[in-house]
Every structure is written in structure tokens, then in C-alpha cells.
Amino acid sequence: MDSVHDLGGIEGFGPVDRSHEDEPFHAPWESRMYAIAAAIKRPDDWSIDWFRHARECARPVDYLTLGYFEQWCMAYEAMLLDSDIVNLDELAAGKAAAATAPANRQPVTAEQVRGKAHYPENPLRPGGSPCFAVGDKVVTRLAGAPGHTRLPRYARGKPGVIQSYYGNQLLPDAVATGRDEAQPLYVVLIRAADIWPESADSDDEICLDLWESYLEPA
Amino acid sequence: MPSFDSKRLGEIHRQMHSHLPSDPALRVKSLESVLVDKQMLDSGAVDAWVEIYCEQMGPKNGATVVAKAWCDPDFKARLLEDGTAAVAEFDFIGRHAAKLIVLENTEAVHNVVVCTLCSCYPLGLLGPPPTWYKANEYRSRVVREPRAVLKEFGVELPPEVKVRVWDSTSEARYLVLPQRPAGTEGLDEAALAALVSRNAMIGTDLARAPKQEEAA
Numbered sequence: 001m002d003s004v005h006d007l008g009g010i011e012g013f014g015p016v017d018r019s020h021e022d023e024p025f026h027a028p029w030e031s032r033m034y035a036i037a038a039a040i041k042r043p044d045d046w047s048i049d050w051f052r053h054a055r056e057c058a059r060p061v062d063y064l065t066l067g068y069f070e071q072w073c074m075a076y077e078a079m080l081l082d083s084d085i086v087n088l089d090e091l092a093a094g095k096a097a098a099a100t101a102p103a104n105r106q107p108v109t110a111e112q113v114r115g116k117a118h119y120p121e122n123p124l125r126p127g128g129s130p131c132f133a134v135g136d137k138v139v140t141r142l143a144g145a146p147g148h149t150r151l152p153r154y155a156r157g158k159p160g161v162i163q164s165y166y167g168n169q170l171l172p173d174a175v176a177t178g179r180d181e182a183q184p185l186y187v188v189l190i191r192a193a194d195i196w197p198e199s200a201d202s203d204d205e206i207c208l209d210l211w212e213s214y215l216e217p218a
Numbered sequence: 219m220p221s222f223d224s225k226r227l228g229e230i231h232r233q234m235h236s237h238l239p240s241d242p243a244l245r246v247k248s249l250e251s252v253l254v255d256k257q258m259l260d261s262g263a264v265d266a267w268v269e270i271y272c273e274q275m276g277p278k279n280g281a282t283v284v285a286k287a288w289c290d291p292d293f294k295a296r297l298l299e300d301g302t303a304a305v306a307e308f309d310f311i312g313r314h315a316a317k318l319i320v321l322e323n324t325e326a327v328h329n330v331v332v333c334t335l336c337s338c339y340p341l342g343l344l345g346p347p348p349t350w351y352k353a354n355e356y357r358s359r360v361v362r363e364p365r366a367v368l369k370e371f372g373v374e375l376p377p378e379v380k381v382r383v384w385d386s387t388s389e390a391r392y393l394v395l396p397q398r399p400a401g402t403e404g405l406d407e408a409a410l411a412a413l414v415s416r417n418a419m420i421g422t423d424l425a426r427a428p429k430q431e432e433a434a
Contacts, residue, residue, distance in 0.1 A: 054227055073242060094249075095255060107257060169389070
């Protein structure tokens with residue numbers, strides 16, 4: 001989806017604001033939202049890529065101007081509405097409608113949060129027969145893709161070299177449409193000189209993690 | 219079940235804009251209450267997350283890993299070979315990456331990490347990301363003019379040092395292993411860890427030797 005979330009290389013933004021360098025949260029509701037996202041009992045059919053897509057589909061003006069955790073709140077609201085778990089009246093009132101019979105869900109408890117490591121679902125899947133080997137020259141796909149995808153605009157249609165292979169990993173484009181489909185995932189190295197006109201004399205490089213369907217042989 | 223439909227999500231966002239209050243504090247409070255009502259959330263668990271991951275968790279896990287890599291060549295080799303397994307040798311709590319890649323800065327290459335499409339970050343080692351990491355300015359500019367952005371952070375690299383920008387587009391997470399500063403030969407791991415800033419492990423800073431008076 002060619003939306004404003006795909007920010008790499010967009011010009012016109014000013015200096016990086018570091019005025020709150022050591023404060024990841026600026027208000028109690030921000031840390032609360034971060035924690036809600038971590039502690040929520042997710043429906044099994046939600047995924048990290050569906051969440052990302054729910055944020056990407058915000059009104060473009062909101063994506064560019066609202067605070068980060070405000071956008072997280074909106075993404076969760078949107079996913080809940082989309083899945084018909086809540087309705088707008090309930091979100092407006094901050095209260096479930098009396099008629100709503102609560103599902104017999106067991107939310108994460110404080111004990112489960114404390115004192116242990118949390119790992120996300122591993123996106124690695126068995127199998128996979130990579131078409132490319134380390135050192136192979138490739139060209140990234142020129143066309144965009146509908147829905148959620150992880151090939152940024154600035155890196156499309158560019159020559160690159162396979163830097164490493166990460167195995168057969170869930171494809172975000174598929175996961176965000178509810179399909180458990182994996183593809184070989186590579187690190188692709190692209191020269192800055194091949195992307196940015198003003199970097200023609202630069203030796204700098206950009207590495208991206210790209211799935212096989214994002215690539216073609218050079 | 220989700221619709222998996224971008225247009226429907228867009229329409230939902232527009233409806234929310236028309237029907238829900240604009241104050242985010244109010245929105246988050248309502249969201250929490252509704253989720254508790256729906257038995258999808260335990261407010262005690264939210265309290266615990268806030269306490270542990272918002273108030274206590276910082277970049278010290280990452281700094282501990284870097285300092286050990288500086289002191290123990292075998293560990294460093296394991297860390298660069300398989301970051302996920304090497305970090306699992308520590309008993310860190312937190313949210314860890316399914317795959318952790320450690321990028322070594324050298325005399326020839328300086329690595330810097332970004333997520334241009336969202337905000338992917340090694341939370342388990344660095345804690346919650348700083349606001350600038352998630353901001354439009356950093357995400358748009360560091361892939362295009364990394365040296366100008368690094369200069370804003372106080373890092374000026376000589377032209378012969380290549381800058382390699384890593385755009386985190388998958389579930390792999392990247393941690394930069396900064397170069398050990400000169401003049402720190404006598405320091406132990408704890409003292410070295412104190413020299414490793416969060417930004418040095420993102421690549422927007424260098425690990426710096428303690429000032430002379432502090433080193434004495």
C-alpha cells in the first residue's frame with residue numbers, strides 16, 4: 001500500500017527533535033497504552049502485521065501529525081471494531097454494552113507479566129528452497145503491492161546484492177491477509193549511489209530484509 | 219474475524235475520527251475499560267507492564283552485552299555468529315526478538331539502524347525506544363542523508379568510514395556493537411557498560427571514553 005507510513009527518503013522533514021531524549025513516554029496514558037498493547041489477550045486471528053496495517057490505514061494527516069501512542073490506540077480501536085468485538089458506542093462510553101455477553105477469555109495476569117522473558121511468535125517456518133545465494137545480484141521489484149507490504153518505495157526497482165539468508169520466514173503481505181505463508185528472507189545490500197541522485201559519489205550502503213517475491217534475478 | 223480489508227480499515231478510521239473524542243488520554247482510558255469489560259485485559263497486568271517495562275527497563279541489558287563482547291573474544295564471536303543464542307546466555311527478562319542480529323562497527327564501517335516503515339527496535343536489550351527513533355524526521359532522513367543526521371547527534375565520521383544503514387523491515391532486530399573506546403584497557407565490564415549509551419547501540423552515537431578527571 002503506497003501510503004504515508006512509507007517515509008524512507010521523503011524530503012522536507014527538519015532536524016530530528018531530541019528534546020525528550022531520555023523519556024520514551026511523555027504522559028501516563030502513553031505508557032498505559034504501551035502496556036495495554038503488551039498485556040491484551042489478542043484474538044488468535046490478529047497478528048503483528050495486521051496491527052501494523054491497522055496503523056498504516058489511519059487517515060494520512062493523522063499518521064503524520066498525531067503522537068505515536070495515540071496512533072497505537074487508534075490501531076487497536078480499529079482492529080476491535082473491524083473484528084466486531086466492540087462498537088463505536090462502547091468505545092465512546094468507555095463501557096461494554098450490557099447486552100454484550102463477555103466471552104470466556106482469560107487475560108494475561110500480572111504474575112505472568114513479571115519475572116520472565118517474553119518472545120514473539122517465531123516467524124521462521126520449516127522448509128523453503130531459496131532461489132538466491134549470498135553474493136547473487138538481484139533487482140528489487142518495481143511495482144508496489146496492495147495491502148500491507150514491507151518493500152519500501154525508495155528501495156523498489158534497485159540493483160542489490162544478497163548479503164545473507166535468514167531462512168523461510170512468514171511473509172507479512174500474506175500474514176496481514178490472514179494467511180500463514182512463508183518465503184525465503186534475505187538481507188539485500190543496495191548502494192546509496194544506486195538510490196539517491198545526490199549520493200552518486202558515495203560509498204554508503206543500505207541493507208534491508210526482503211522476501212523472495214520482492215526480488216528478481218539481475 | 220478480521221476483514222483483512224484495507225479499505226474497510228480506512229473507513230473505520232474515518233468513522234472513529236467523526237465519533238470518538240480527540241483527547242488521547244480519554245481514548246486510552248475508554249479502551250482499557252472496554253477491554254477489561256470484555257475480559258480481554260487485566261488492569262493488574264497493565265500495571266505490572268508499566269512498572270517493569272516503562273519505568274525500569276532501559277538500555278542496560280544492551281550495554282551489559284556490549285561490555286562483555288569487548289572483554290571476552292569468545293563471547294563476541296558467538297554474539298556476531300548468533301545474537302539470539304548469545305543473548306539468551308544472560309538471564310534477561312523482557313521482550314526479546316525472535317532473531318537478533320549484532321552489527322559490529324569497525325574502522326571501516328559504521329552501522330546505524332532505522333525502521334522506515336514503522337518502529338521496529340530491540341526492546342529486550344534497549345527498553346522502549348526514544349521518541350526520535352519513531353519520528354517522521356529520523357525515519358525519512360537517516361536512509362537518505364545518514365551523515366547529516368549523525369552530525370545532528372554529534373557524530374562526524376571521516377569520509378573513508380562507510381556508513382551502512384539497516385532498515386528493519388522484518389522481525390529480525392538489530393543491535394549495533396560500537397567500537398571500544400581507546401584508553402579503557404583498565405576498566406572492568408561494569409565500568410565499560412557505563413560508557414555504552416543507548417544511542418551508541420542504535421548507531422547514532424559512539425561509545426566514548428570517560429573524561430580524564432573521571433578516569434583518574
